[in-house]
């Protein structure tokens with residue numbers, strides 16, 4: 028197989044200066060691959076954004092697992108430019124709700140969102156009420172780290188910050204769903220208030236917020252359809 032490559036990675040020169048380890052990879056039988064592919068797809072097909080959480084507690088250990096799963100995401104130059112700030116503190120959640128509702132009130136009622144945007148949201152029926160931010164047992168805010176800081180306070184450049192955080196967010200949502208919990212990908216913009224309430228430094232910017240918990244019994248979700256394969260997969 029190695030003969031396929033005129034320029035193998037790592038090159039002998041690179042391997043002499045950097046540490047490399049063998050890839051851990053389990054080769055699965057073809058039918059096992061197909062079974063796992065359909066099982067995971069079926070699982071993910073059942074994921075929905077939830078806007079009615081119960082107040083039932085969720086162990087912190089589960090949130091930790093989701094964060095560490097998200098943190099396996101690939102990232103530009105392996106900078107891992109994300110911080111997951113988690114809280115179950117009722118007072119912190121209350122402050123987040125109050126500030127989010129104020130921003131969303133301006134968005135929805137004072138027309139900061141233009142007509143086109145409001146029309147796109149109409150079928151979902153979302154509004155400026157965000158009670159779930161207090162009721163859900165956990166709120167996790169994913170902050171993007173715009174640049175790193177070394178111990179002397181010097182800036183260190185990060186790469187593809189938004190792409191990296193987007194992938195981490197996706198893994199986080201999948202992990203939460205896989206463990207039987209629900210979340211909402213929530214962006215009550217502008218989200219600067221999250222930096223203040225959560226006391227985050229200037230090099231971090233709120234990327235997305237996730238209330239997390241069990242769904243309230245008999246929770247309803249919009250009856251939406253997902254695009255068929257021919258609209259999302261193009262083979263060239």
Ligand SMILES: Cc1cc2nc3c(=O)[nH]c(=O)nc-3n(C[C@H](O)[C@H](O)[C@H](O)COP(=O)(O)O)c2cc1C
Pocket residue numbers: 074075076077078151153211212213214215235248251
């Ligand atoms: C980046 C992003 C931001 C979103 N922001 C909000 C939001 O602020 N409020 C909300 O109710 N839903 C929000 N959503 C959820 C979408 O409305 C939802 O994912 C979409 O309607 C599809 O529904 P599903 O997640 O149940 O499949 C957001 C989703 C994404 C990906």
